[in-house]
Amino acid sequence: MITYNPKDWFSFIFKFHKADTFRELFPLIIGIGIYSGIIAYLELHYFKLSDTSHVKNIPIMHGLLGFVISLLLVFRTNTAYDRWWEGRRQWGALVNCSRNFAVKLSAILTEKEDKIFFKKAIPHFAQTLNLHLKDEKITHELFKEYNINVEHKKHKPNQLVKLMSKKLFELKRQNKLTDENLLFINPELTSFLDICGACERIKNTPIPFSYSVFLKKFIFFYVMTLPFGYVFSLGYYTIPVVIFIFYVLASLELIAEEIEEPFGNDENDLPTAQIAENIRKNIEEIL
Template sequence: MISYNPKEWFTFIFRFHKADTFRTLLPLIIGISIYSVIIVYFFQDYLHLADNHHLKNITIMHSMLGFVISLLLVFRTNTAYDRWWEGRKQWGSLVNNSRNLALKLSAILVEKEDKTFFKKIIPYYANVLNLHLKNQSISQELFDEYNINIDHKKHRPNQVAKLLFKKINELYLTKKITGEQLLFINIEIVSFTDICGACERIKNTPIPFSYSVFLKKFIFFYVMTLPLGYAFVLGYYTIPVVIFIFYVLASLELIAEEIEEPFGNDENDLPTERIAENIKKNIDEIL
């Protein structure tokens, strides 16, 4: 995730970062520029239709459709941002619940060995969840340390949560914690699986296919018909106008596509790895 100062907005105008939409759209911008030149030349210089007053009214259709497409894009970007923000809230809950669990265990547990176990396993859940959501491989190091076999073909965060539950149950059976204390710390452990499920819901449930395809087709045909209408009004000035309109519409769609999937390695994705590192730092301080 890109860290920046939102107050220095003027510098953003001349800044081109890796995820900038202009880089992605440049081949299409060039293609649409060539297409617009051909259309304007064909109607103005070849057919000489620039003085036809009836054809100049074609722009009315684009004005009406422009309002419709703007509403669709607003809904599209809002929906994508809601998914991004929901993912951020879930990871915020993971931070708070990890801290609360560590604080409770710090006060309840007496033996250093038990505290050391949770000092390692609580942050490890965040690390495993981060890699699980990104479909990356997970180190066997911690599981080997505690002589635990993990099946990488199965749900890995669940296996870490199972390890937590097993250890808590052992503490209860050995009378190191009471039944009331077991219920007291059970809330945070259960929340880990709830957070994992919420993140998986965001990751595995994209925007409906039909809606996404319709919007892309709408933008494509809207932009491709712009030169047909504005060639009679603006002449060769149609070319920069069409390019600018295409850049705005397509950029909004690209931004929505990127942020609707917040768990990845793109520049605008959630900094889940950094959050997991912060959890480890907090747990180390507490335990």
């Protein structure tokens, strides 16, 4: 995730970064410019269409369709940002649950060995969830330490919560925990998998395919028809105008595509690895 000063807005105008949409759209921008130039030349010099031609009424259609496409893009970007923000809320909840779980265990447990187990297990869940959501390889250090084979288990966060639950009930059998202690601790333990499930829901449920395809087609045909009507009033200035309109519309769609999947490694994705590292530091301080 990119960290920046939101008040230093003037410098953003002249700053390009890796996630800037201009870099990704540059080949298409060149193509749109060439296409607009060809259309302008054909209308003005080859077909020699006059200002009285019916083609000049096309901007009226663009004005009506522009309102529709703006509503669609507003809905698209809002939906994508809701997914990004929901992911951030879930990871914020994971930070709070991890801290609360550690604080309660710190007050209840008396033996150092038991505290060390949870000092490793709680941060390991955050780190495992981060890798799980990114479909990256997950190490089995904690599982191997306790002689548990999970090589054939696909869902590592489930296994970690199972491991912590098993440890708690083992402490209960050793009379190190009471039934009241387990009830006191259970909400935080349950929240781990609730948060994991919510993040998986965001990751595995993209925007409906038909809606995404329709919006892309709409933008494409809208931009492709722009030069036909604006040539008579703008001449060859149609080329930069069409390029600018395409850049704005396509950039909004690209931004929405990037932020609707907040658990990747893109610059605008959530800093889940950093949050997991902060959880580790907090738990080590508490336990």
